[in-house]
Amino acid sequence: MIPGPTTLPGAVVQALSRPATDIYHGPLHDVSLDCLQGLSELFGTKERPYIFTANGHGGWEAALCNTLSRGDRVLALESGLFAPHWAETAQTLGISIEILPGSWRRAVDCEALKDRLRADTNGSIRAILTTQVDTATGVLNDIPAIRGAIDSAGHDGLLMVDCIASLGSTIFQFDAWKVDVAVAASQKALMTPPGLAFHAVSQKARKAHLMAGLRTSYWDWSLRDRADHYFWHSGTPPVSLLFGFQAAIQLIREEGLTTVIARHDALAKAARAAVGRWSLSGGVELNVSTPGEQAAAVTVMRVPEGTARPLVDYCKQTFGVLFGEGIGALEGMAIRIGHMGHVGAPQLIGALGCLELGMRAIGVACKPGGIEAALVALEGLSRQKPQPAAVPVVEISTQKRGVL
Numbered sequence: 001m002i003p004g005p006t007t008l009p010g011a012v013v014q015a016l017s018r019p020a021t022d023i024y025h026g027p028l029h030d031v032s033l034d035c036l037q038g039l040s041e042l043f044g045t046k047e048r049p050y051i052f053t054a055n056g057h058g059g060w061e062a063a064l065c066n067t068l069s070r071g072d073r074v075l076a077l078e079s080g081l082f083a084p085h086w087a088e089t090a091q092t093l094g095i096s097i098e099i100l101p102g103s104w105r106r107a108v109d110c111e112a113l114k115d116r117l118r119a120d121t122n123g124s125i126r127a128i129l130t131t132q133v134d135t136a137t138g139v140l141n142d143i144p145a146i147r148g149a150i151d152s153a154g155h156d157g158l159l160m161v162d163c164i165a166s167l168g169s170t171i172f173q174f175d176a177w178k179v180d181v182a183v184a185a186s187q188k189a190l191m192t193p194p195g196l197a198f199h200a201v202s203q204k205a206r207k208a209h210l211m212a213g214l215r216t217s218y219w220d221w222s223l224r225d226r227a228d229h230y231f232w233h234s235g236t237p238p239v240s241l242l243f244g245f246q247a248a249i250q251l252i253r254e255e256g257l258t259t260v261i262a263r264h265d266a267l268a269k270a271a272r273a274a275v276g277r278w279s280l281s282g283g284v285e286l287n288v289s290t291p292g293e294q295a296a297a298v299t300v301m302r303v304p305e306g307t308a309r310p311l312v313d314y315c316k317q318t319f320g321v322l323f324g325e326g327i328g329a330l331e332g333m334a335i336r337i338g339h340m341g342h343v344g345a346p347q348l349i350g351a352l353g354c355l356e357l358g359m360r361a362i363g364v365a366c367k368p369g370g371i372e373a374a375l376v377a378l379e380g381l382s383r384q385k386p387q388p389a390a391v392p393v394v395e396i397s398t399q400k401r402g403v404l
Ligand SMILES: Cc1ncc(COP(=O)(O)O)c(C=O)c1O
Pocket: 004, 055, 056, 057, 058, 082, 131, 133, 134, 135, 136, 162, 164, 165, 185, 194
């Protein structure tokens, strides 16, 4: 129950253990194509996505290197740990960074963003970095509202969104929301081991790419656009991870993306209902209490100082269930309940029950009845399968698209 890496479904485990195939010719090409098609469905884009053999940090670095130059400036929007952390990655590349200060309990303040961008009259900010979901705080940011703030400030910076914790658990519409670069990774709602990072890329970002001074051969979009499948991966493809990811995509398609997102919403509501009930004793509380700003992927519960580690340890040792401890400014002060990917009501209700028992055992004040509150919240979980949404079809060019 940590917020990633998450539990692997059996179908993914089986796919991971398939024997490797020819990396130059044959069916692996179609596996990559299917993974790219699946990504375009998840991102909501008709543009060609990219797959990197990397974790989320690699995906961050790739986004910066493909679009920016040493000396450029980026503005990171704080709503927790990860956007400022992304900015630190930028700093090591020689990019100058600025943090728009924000709360660890609230979404990005779009008015403050608008004001800051209006003041940037010479357009020195080349990119705006934000997370859709911050896994440290459980904050959900409103990406269309952030886009709106950038547009109404008349600012030309690239909008770069980290959806590492949100893709596959929360609606994301890359094209419709006019995002320029979206970064995701395999190990959270996408139910695949760590090791794959993903990009969606707008035409505007591609233009910036042509002028970018930080391009490197491994991350480079243009080099990955070459016709030969080997170059799509800048070398040997991550064969087993591709098999695993393809199986995960298939599971999402079978359930239907809309249903997957509804499931995550329902589970998050249930987790919040449980914490809400426990909090009536005053010992614990939701980190994010503003409706519309709460993540579907993870719920962060504040606990009395000094109890987070004993609680995590107790649940792990007694019940074999692992929760995340608070990180960053919430280290030692919070429990992170991951509910993304291959998770349903049975796991969540069981895990919440263990957490309630854990709190009682180590003496954290919690009003009983959290599980009942979660069950009531889950009653709304629709069993009807909605019509599948129309998905864009990505066209991967087999022509040489560009070189450095
Ligand atoms: C929102 C978010 N962004 C970025 C990262 C970093 O990803 P990775 O640890 O795969 O490098 C994480 C990891 O938990 C994350 O939750």
